[in-house]
Amino acid sequence: MQPRARGNKLAPMSSTPSKKRIGILTSGGDAQGMNAAVRAVTRTAIKNGAEVFAIMEGYQGMVDGGNGIRKLEWGDVSHILDRGGTVIGTFRSADFREKAGRLKAAANLLEHDIDRLIVIGGDGSLTGLNQFSIEWPELLEQLQSEGKISAKKVKAHPVLRFAGLVGSIDNDLVGTDMTIGADTALHRIISAIDDLSSTAASHQRTFVIEVMGRHCGYLALVSAIAGGCDYMLIPENPPEEGWEVEMCKTLAAGRAAGRRDSMVVVAEGAIDRKGNPITAEYVRSALENNLGEDARVTILGHVQRGGSPSAYDRWASSWLGYEAALAVLSDAPEDNGAVFGFRENRVARIPLTEAVEKTRSIPTLIEQGDYDKAMELRGGSFIEQVELFKELSTPQPAPPAKDAKRIGIVHVGGLAPGMNAAARAAVRLGLARSHVMLGIHGSLQGLAEGDVRELAWNEVEGWIDEGGAQLGLKRMVPNTEELYAIAKAIDDLHIDALLMIGGWNAYMSARLIQREREHYPSLRIPIMCVPATIDNNVPGSELSIGADTALNVIVEAIDRIKSSGASATRAFVVETMGRNCGYLALMASIATGAERVYLPEEGITLASLEADVEELRRTFENGRSLFLAIRSEHANPKYTTDFIARVFEQEGHGLYDVRQNILGHIQQGGSPTPFDRLLATRLIARALEELEEQFASEKAAVQYLGLSGGKIKVAPLSSMPDLIDPKTKLPLDQWWLELRKVTDALA
Numbered sequence: 001m002q003p004r005a006r007g008n009k010l011a012p013m014s015s016t017p018s019k020k021r022i023g024i025l026t027s028g029g030d031a032q033g034m035n036a037a038v039r040a041v042t043r044t045a046i047k048n049g050a051e052v053f054a055i056m057e058g059y060q061g062m063v064d065g066g067n068g069i070r071k072l073e074w075g076d077v078s079h080i081l082d083r084g085g086t087v088i089g090t091f092r093s094a095d096f097r098e099k100a101g102r103l104k105a106a107a108n109l110l111e112h113d114i115d116r117l118i119v120i121g122g123d124g125s126l127t128g129l130n131q132f133s134i135e136w137p138e139l140l141e142q143l144q145s146e147g148k149i150s151a152k153k154v155k156a157h158p159v160l161r162f163a164g165l166v167g168s169i170d171n172d173l174v175g176t177d178m179t180i181g182a183d184t185a186l187h188r189i190i191s192a193i194d195d196l197s198s199t200a201a202s203h204q205r206t207f208v209i210e211v212m213g214r215h216c217g218y219l220a221l222v223s224a225i226a227g228g229c230d231y232m233l234i235p236e237n238p239p240e241e242g243w244e245v246e247m248c249k250t251l252a253a254g255r256a257a258g259r260r261d262s263m264v265v266v267a268e269g270a271i272d273r274k275g276n277p278i279t280a281e282y283v284r285s286a287l288e289n290n291l292g293e294d295a296r297v298t299i300l301g302h303v304q305r306g307g308s309p310s311a312y313d314r315w316a317s318s319w320l321g322y323e324a325a326l327a328v329l330s331d332a333p334e335d336n337g338a339v340f341g342f343r344e345n346r347v348a349r350i351p352l353t354e355a356v357e358k359t360r361s362i363p364t365l366i367e368q369g370d371y372d373k374a375m376e377l378r379g380g381s382f383i384e385q386v387e388l389f390k391e392l393s394t395p396q397p398a399p400p401a402k403d404a405k406r407i408g409i410v411h412v413g414g415l416a417p418g419m420n421a422a423a424r425a426a427v428r429l430g431l432a433r434s435h436v437m438l439g440i441h442g443s444l445q446g447l448a449e450g451d452v453r454e455l456a457w458n459e460v461e462g463w464i465d466e467g468g469a470q471l472g473l474k475r476m477v478p479n480t481e482e483l484y485a486i487a488k489a490i491d492d493l494h495i496d497a498l499l500m501i502g503g504w505n506a507y508m509s510a511r512l513i514q515r516e517r518e519h520y521p522s523l524r525i526p527i528m529c530v531p532a533t534i535d536n537n538v539p540g541s542e543l544s545i546g547a548d549t550a551l552n553v554i555v556e557a558i559d560r561i562k563s564s565g566a567s568a569t570r571a572f573v574v575e576t577m578g579r580n581c582g583y584l585a586l587m588a589s590i591a592t593g594a595e596r597v598y599l600p601e602e603g604i605t606l607a608s609l610e611a612d613v614e615e616l617r618r619t620f621e622n623g624r625s626l627f628l629a630i631r632s633e634h635a636n637p638k639y640t641t642d643f644i645a646r647v648f649e650q651e652g653h654g655l656y657d658v659r660q661n662i663l664g665h666i667q668q669g670g671s672p673t674p675f676d677r678l679l680a681t682r683l684i685a686r687a688l689e690e691l692e693e694q695f696a697s698e699k700a701a702v703q704y705l706g707l708s709g710g711k712i713k714v715a716p717l718s719s720m721p722d723l724i725d726p727k728t729k730l731p732l733d734q735w736w737l738e739l740r741k742v743t744d745a746l747a
Contacts, residue, residue, distance in 0.1 A: 020045075020329055023069065023114040025055035025062070026086040027093075027125035030305055031167040031181025033313030034086040034120050039077040039593075040321025041118050043746045046074055048329055053114055057089040058121075059096035059128060065108030081318075081593045082308045082559050084184075090121075102132055106139040110149055115157035116328045118321075119164050120180065123173055123356045126164040126339055130352055133337065136160035161331075163324040164339040164352065165317075169305055172216035174358035174377050175350045176341035177710060180320070183312040185212070185219060185304040186226070186674040192300055193227035193263060194465045194671065200261030206251065206287055206295040210280040212304050213267035215363040219304070220267035221382070225389050226677040228424075228464040229263035230254050232393075233270040233278050235366050236374040237386055241273055247283075248290040250393065257395040258458030275367065311555040312548065312675065314591035315739070316342060322742045323347045344710030345542055345735070385678075388685055391432040392425065396457055400436050405496040405695055407688075409455075410440040410447060411473035413505035415668045416532040416546025418676035420470050422501050424463040425684040427455045433688060438495065443474040444509055448485035452493055465671045477508045480516060487520035497526040497691045499684070503533025503544065504729065507704060510717055514702040526694035528687040529704035529717065532680070534667055537581035539723035539731040540715055541706020545683065548675040550577070550667040551587055557663055558592040562626065568657060571616060571627040571648050575641040575662040578632045580728045583736050584667070585632035590739060595747045596629040598644075600728070601737065604636040609644065613651040620655045627656070679707065686712040 022045050026034045042052045052072045055061040061068030080087050095101035109115070119129045136159065143149045166173045171182035189211050196207045209229075211219045217234025224232035231247045233239065239246070251262040264287075270278040280297045287295040309317070320340050327335045339352045358377055365374040375383055409426050411419050423439070430437040439459075441451040463470055478486060489495075500506045510527050517523045531541040534550035554576055561572055574594075576584045582599030589597035596612055598604050616627060629648075631641050641660050649658035672680070687705055694701055705714040723732055 020050040020116060021053060021112065021114045022050055022116045022118060022325070022328055023053045023055050023062070023109060024088070024118045025058055025120070026088055026090045026167065027058035027119055027121035027128070028090060029122065029168065030085045030090050031169050031179070032084045032184035032305070032307065032309035033180040033317035034167050035080040035083050036309065036314045036317035037120050037165055037167070037180060037321035038086070038088060039080055040318040040742070040746055041325045042072045042077045043074060044322045044325035045329060047745050048325070050329055053112055054088045058091040058125075059093040059105065060091040061089075062105035062108055063093060063095045063101045065104070065111065069108060069112055069114075078593075081314055081591070084305070084307045084309060096128060099135075102135060103139055103142060105132070106136065107143055107148055110140075110143070110153055110157060113157070115160055117160060117162040118324050118328055119162065120167045121164075122166070122168040123359045126166070126352055127356050129162055129164055130337070133160045133162050159336070161328050161336045163328045165320050165324055166339065166341045169219070170213050170216045171218040172359060173341065173355055174362070175355040176343060177345075177381075178316070178342045180317050181305070181309075181313060182218065183675065184307070184310040186222060187310050188304045188307060189219060189223040189300060190226050190674045192298065192303075193223060193229065196298060197261055197263065197465070200263070204260050206262040206264070206293055208264045208266060208280045208283045208287070208295055208297045210266045210268055210297070210299040212300075214269040215366065217267045217270070218382070220265045220270070221385055221389065222674065222678060224265040225385060225392065225681055226464070226674040227263060227265070228462075229265050230259075230393055231264040232389060233264070233266045233283070235267055235269040235271055236362070236378055237371055238271050238273045243272070244286040244290060248287060250395070251287070252291065253395040258461055259395070271366070273369070275369070308559070310673070311551040311587065311591045314555065315587050318590050318746060319347055319739060319742055322745055345707070388429075388681060392428045392681070394432060398434065400431070400434050404434055404436050406436040406438055406494055407497045407499060407691065408438045408440050408447070408452065408495045409471065409499045409501070410443060411469045411471050411501050411532075412443050412509050413473065413475055413502035414533060415469060415473065416503065416534050416544065417467050417549035417668065417670060418545040418672040418680045419473070419501055419532050420463040420466045420468065421672055421677045422530060422532060422545060422680035422684050423471055424460040425681040426499055426688070427460045428457065429685055429688055431457055433692070438493070439471050442472045443476060444478050444486060445474055445476055446472065447489050448478070448482060450489050450493070452489070464677055467670050467672065473502065475505055477505050478512065480512070483513065483516050483520060483523070486513075487522045490525065491522035495525065497528070497694070499528055499530060499687055501530045501532045501545075503531065503535060503538055507538060507717065507720065510702050510704075511720070514717060524700045526691050526700050527702045528691055530683050530687055531704070531706050534577060534584065535579050535581050536583040537579060537730055538704075538706070539720055540704050540713070541708065542735050543679065543707050545676055545680045546668075546672070547583065548679075549670060549673045551584055551591070552673055553667050553670055554584060554588045554663060555591045557666065558588065558628070561661055562592070562628065565626055565659070569620065569625050569655070570657045570659060571629070571652070573629045573631060573641055573645045573648065573658065573660045575631050575633055575660070577663070577667045578634070580634050580730055581734075582632040582635070583734070585630050585635075586736060586739060586743065589630045589743050590746070592628065592630070593746070594628040594630045594743075597743060598629070598631040598635040600632055600634045601730075601734070604639045609639065609647060613648065616648060616652065617655060620652070682712060683707070686714070690714050
């Protein structure tokens with residue numbers, strides 16, 4: 001085709017762009033983390049040479065065209081990571097459900113030469129996307145027959161390539177472990193429950209809390225466990241007839257056991273066995289009628305959708321957006337039509353049709369009264385957590401038998417938020433399983449001194465949301481001489497097993513005990529190590545108790561730090577904890593949009609600092625107003641946070657200010673997140689199961705357990721040396737380093 005003149009420049013007459021073009025939209029209910037996904041898609045696509053167009057107000061923007069489809073540049077998605085909702089809008093489009101609407105949508109996309117789509121939404125939104133893709137050739141043929149597009153245009157865009165991301169605070173899509181927005185919604189719910197607990201305890205009052213979940217009880221179930229609640233009602237597992245009386249007995253028993261407040265969580269779609277709705281108001285009246293108590297109702301409503309997304313919903317959504325962008329830019333047939341979600345702590349491609357069919361079958365199963373099948377489709381983890389809640393919320397279990405096993409609970413090493421939640425779960429679950437649970441105060445030194453006593457059900461009341469460690473802890477790893485006192489205490493107190501909750505020091509202490517067993521027969525008892533460290537650096541577990549809380553503290557702090565520089569031209573250098581592990585630094589860099597991250601696993605070189613200084617100068621000269629670098633505390637012993645900040649400032653020659661922030665021990669403080677509370681509970685439950693197997697087989701293994709591939713696995717502690725680097729004492733397999741590619745793409 002010959003070019004035509006435009007002024008004194010030449011412009012090609014071809015309407016087909018040289019770059020691939022992607023349209024991105026958010027549809028259905030909004031979910032925190034959608035903006036992180038939009039940002040990731042946009043920047044990944046631009047870095048790979050493509051152009052990105054925001055389709056405003058969901059599918060309606062495609063139908064309306066015009067300003068409903070707008071090009072996105074790199075800077076357009078700056079400063080949106082910490083924003084709730086969706087900056088490109090969402091809408092439940094009735095027009096798109098009709099073929100005439102989809103015909104208009106196809107024409108408007110082709111007007112911009114867009115033939116690749118990424119949709120972030122729930123099952124309805126993704127179903128619409130799939131249908132649109134299937135109809136695409138037919139829609140183009142009709143548009144051509146009506147003279148609205150040329151044959152050349154049809155030939156240039158024969159296929160609509162697409163990818164979907166699951167955005168739903170209900171966490172209701174079958175086949176995914178966690179959807180965009182669900183973690184943040186849990187943060188909102190747990191924050192409300194924690195706040196209500198304090199006022200309820202002041203007045204010895206009962207609160208009925210209604211959470212979202214029309215057909216899915218995930219939010220109600222998990223918040224009931226993480227919030228330490230007394231009773232829970234979900235649609236998939238309706239209570240048996242007469243549940244009102246049973247609920248009141250449970251609450252009354254809790255009060256008799258020492259609780260000053262009572263909490264009942266109700267999913268908005270909760271029903272009884274006859275299919276009748278169970279409303280929060282009905283629960284309130286049942287409590288009033290049966291207990292004669294003034295109960296209050298709190299309906300959380302749309303606050304569960306609002307606010308800044310959690311750290312998880314930022315980094316996880318960014319990872320999903322990155323993978324979706326690469327898939328939709330690929331021309332390989334196998335990369336088309338993927339729906340991305342999280343499964344076993346990894347991004348996974350989910351069969352769309354199968355997942356949607358199963359998800360939509362659950363309301364039908366519930367309506368038909370097939371609750372077992374509905375629960376089965378929710379998955380084994382869901383069923384496991386329903387059973388855990390029953391054990392945790394049953395007050396005053398039967399007294400242990402005379403020959404009951406005596407299990408000691410001890411914290412070892414540095415503090416990790418969630419240690420109290422783990423100890424609480426150990427006491428509640430241990431008593432429910434007829435064990436005697438012993439609290440060892442002051443770590444292994446306390447054990448050596450005999451500072452040990454039985455813990456009752458009511459003594460751990462209120463521990464689940466507390467930071468710190470009620471049992472106390474020390475970083476001490478005992479030496480061989482100190483083992484004599486520990487062995488004697490175990491013998492004198494008739495301790496049958498130890499639950500050691502902690503990080504590297506706990507594992508090293510257990511190894512020492514294992515090696516010295518031949519000298520001290522009383523040390524020949526089962527020992528289970530439960531990972532609890534904000535550093536997330538122990539083998540056998542992809543995530544440790546405390547790491548999620550520390551990450552959220554870091555993200556919240558950096559959000560505030562960045563806002564402090566909003567009216568200045570400034571570079572920030574922020575230091576995180578982590579010792580030799582860069583997990584917190586890397587994940588925080590994704591969740592806060594840092595331009596640079598320094599990790600112990602990679603180190604820092606003078607050449608890399610020189611390149612960073614050049615980049616700082618160049619970008620600030622071109623209009624940058626804010627720069628963020630995150631340094632893990634052991635990234636380099638010589639190139640400290642202070643050194644890097646001084647280099648940046650010196651070489652900036654007044655072009656920008658530099659501020660440094662060492663976050664320090666705030667990362668170990670505060671109330672544990674919902675994730676850390678739930679992880680602590682699940683790990684402890686599995687640890688107790690393993691100890692019971694040891695008791696039954698009369699073995700005395702020393703083991704550790706952790707979350708691996710989405711499942712909790714147990715391994716002998718003797719295998720640990722094979723899984724770590726002897727120099728750095730880090731796991732050989734650090735799954736999170738895979739996300740380095742995400743930081744490189746988005747920074």
